[in-house]
Structures are given as C-alpha cells and as structure tokens.
Amino acid sequence: GQSLEQPSEVTAVEGAIVQINCTYQTSGFYGLSWYQQHDGGAPTFLSYNALDGLEETGRFSSFLSRSDSYGYLLLQELQMKDSASYFCAFRLVADKLIFGTGTRLQVFP
C-alpha cells in the first residue's frame, strides 16, 4: 500500500530552524508535495519535489530522496505565523494527492 509518516508535533522558538520529516511507502509516485494548514483554514501549497534534491522557496525548503523513501520540509527564520499543520503528500496519476497525517508545528516566542 501507500503511506506517509510524519511526526505528530514539533515545537520550536521564533528565529530557529525546524525540519519536518516525511517517510513513505509507495509503489510509485510523480513527486512529493508539502501543504500548510492553519487552524480552521484550508490547506495551501508550499513546495513540490519532482526530483531528488533540494527545492528552495524563500524561507521554506523541501528535500526528497527516493532511494531513502524520505523527504523533509525545512523552515528557517521561524515566525509566529508559521504555527500551523504541515502535510506531505504524494502526487499520483490524475494529479491525485495522498496525504500524510500531518505535523503540528508550534512556534514559541
């Protein structure tokens, strides 16, 4: 089957760097996506890795290693507004997404 595992919760302080890991099992996928969701809100797209390696978008970076079945989201210069849930997701045929269970990030002053 297909599954993605993430830590349930991560805490950090403002200005710090935090890494949210995503390990997965799958028979195949096009790429790994990351989404952010604030409480009561809708998920919003953050980053996508079609190929192995690092993708950087401002303060956020995402990494994928298909050989290790592993990816991560790196958030730098943390701000209070980064407190949210973060989801990794497979992108499959027909652009379907299979999501992990999510990691709740709490940023403290």
Next chain:
Amino acid sequence: DAGITQSPRHKVTETGTPVTLRCHQTENHRYMYWYRQDPGHGLRLIHYSYGVKDTDKGEVSDGYSVSRSKTEDFLLTLESATSSQTSVYFCAINSGAQETQYFGPGTRLLVL
C-alpha cells in the same frame, strides 16, 4: 484564491438523510477533487473528476457519490448520512502548474 467556493459552509443533519455538498470553480479547471479531513487521518481523497461526467473513486469512496454535469460544478452526495461521515469536506482543483492543488474553504458537516 483560485475562485473556488463551497456550499454550504456548515451543515447539521440527521442520520439517514441525504446531503449534497457543492463545489464551484470559476476558472475552467479540468480536474476537481473531494477530500475529507478528520483528526488523526489528515486529508483523504473521496472522489475526483477529470472532466464533465468523468469521475473516479478515491481512497474513501464508500457511502459517497459525485456528479459533474458542468465544468464549474462538482457535487458530493451522501445518499444516507451516517455519524461516521461527520467531518470537514474540502474541494480542490488543479492549477495550471500541475503539482499545485488549490483548496476551497471547506464545509463542516455534523451528522447527528
């Protein structure tokens, strides 16, 4: 904002009643999706559509049906609602950049 609206935004219904949720988009996207979100499960795909009258099942399709008679509207129907279908339902579309999905604001459904 990718021009996605959902209606209703909140609904309370009783077990055994039919419920239809509507997703409307204004940008003529081909692919549309319905997800449900529950604590501890993240988002799970219910059904998706790849064009008018073209739909397929997702991970958790039992108890749900969908219809797409127009490009802009994708309907999700619970034929006979059960308490296990209490959830937050999100509609999504695929952007022109294929790796990005945009989500609607969600519908909170409570089945008593």
